[in-house]
Amino acid sequence: xxxxxxxxxxxxxxxxxxxxxxxxxxxxxxxxxxxxxxxxxxxxxxxxxxxxxxxxxxxxxxxxxxxxxxxxxxxxxxxxxxxxxxxxxxxxxxxxxxxxxxxxxxxxxxx
Amino acid sequence: xxxxxxxxxxxxxxxxxxxxxxxxxxxxxxxxxxxxxxxxxxxxxxxxxxxxxxxxxxxxxxxxxxxxxxxxxxxxxxxxxxxxxxxxxxxxxxxxxxxxxxxxxxxxxxxxxxxx
Numbered sequence: 001x002x003x004x005x006x007x008x009x010x011x012x013x014x015x016x017x018x019x020x021x022x023x024x025x026x027x028x029x030x031x032x033x034x035x036x037x038x039x040x041x042x043x044x045x046x047x048x049x050x051x052x053x054x055x056x057x058x059x060x061x062x063x064x065x066x067x068x069x070x071x072x073x074x075x076x077x078x079x080x081x082x083x084x085x086x087x088x089x090x091x092x093x094x095x096x097x098x099x100x101x102x103x104x105x106x107x108x109x110x111x
Numbered sequence: 112x113x114x115x116x117x118x119x120x121x122x123x124x125x126x127x128x129x130x131x132x133x134x135x136x137x138x139x140x141x142x143x144x145x146x147x148x149x150x151x152x153x154x155x156x157x158x159x160x161x162x163x164x165x166x167x168x169x170x171x172x173x174x175x176x177x178x179x180x181x182x183x184x185x186x187x188x189x190x191x192x193x194x195x196x197x198x199x200x201x202x203x204x205x206x207x208x209x210x211x212x213x214x215x216x217x218x219x220x221x222x223x224x225x226x227x
Contacts, residue, residue, distance in 0.1 A: 101153050
C-alpha cells in the first residue's frame with residue numbers, strides 16, 4: 001500500500017522555538033494536507049497545498065512542497081505549549097477522494 | 112455549525128461480539144468517509160460514501176465490516192464478529208460536494224474500539 005512517512009517520529013522543543021516536521025510520499029499527488037490531533041481528539045485540518053504550489057503560509061504555519069522530491073515540510077514558528085499534538089500529513093490524489101496519511105509526528109512543546 | 116459527531120466515543124467488547132459505530136456528518140455534506148488507525152500504525156482509508164452510495168470501498172479489510180448510509184445522512188459501521196486486530200480508533204470525516212471536488216475533509220473525534 002502507498003503510505004506517507006513523517007520524520008521525526010517525535011520532537012520535543014521549548015516554547016518559542018520553531019518546530020519542523022517532514023513528510024515524504026510515493027505517488028503523484030493532487031494536493032498535500034496537514035492535520036493536527038490533540039490527545040484523545042479528532043483530526044483538525046491545518047493547511048492544504050496544491051501540487052502546483054511550492055509554499056503556503058497560514059498564521060504561524062509555513063508549508064513547503066517539493067514534488068520532484070515527493071516531500072513536504074511543516075514549520076511552526078514561535079511554538080506554544082498548546083501546539084503539543086500529533087501532526088499528520090495526508091496526500092490527495094487525482095480521481096479519488098481518499099486521503100493517504102503519514103505515520104505522524106508527535107510534537108511536545110515544553111513551557 | 113455542529114461538526115462531525117461519532118458515537119460511541121469508546122467501546123470495549125469481547126472477541127466474537129458485534130459492535131456498531133455511528134457517524135453523523137456535518138449537515139449538507141454529501142461525502143462521508145471512514146478511516147481507522149490501528150495501534151501504532153498510520154491512519155488508513157476504509158470507504159467513501161456519496162450520499163447513500165458507496166463510491167469507494169477499497170479500504171474495507173474484509174467482509175466482517177459492513178458500512179451503511181441509508182437516506183444519505185448518518186452512517187453506521189458494523190463489525191461482526193469482532194477480532195482482536197480490529198482494535199483501534201475509527202474516524203469518520205465528511206466534506207461538501209462541490210464542482211472540481213472538495214479536498215478538505217472534516218473529521219470527527221473518533222471511536223476508540225478495544226476488542227478483548
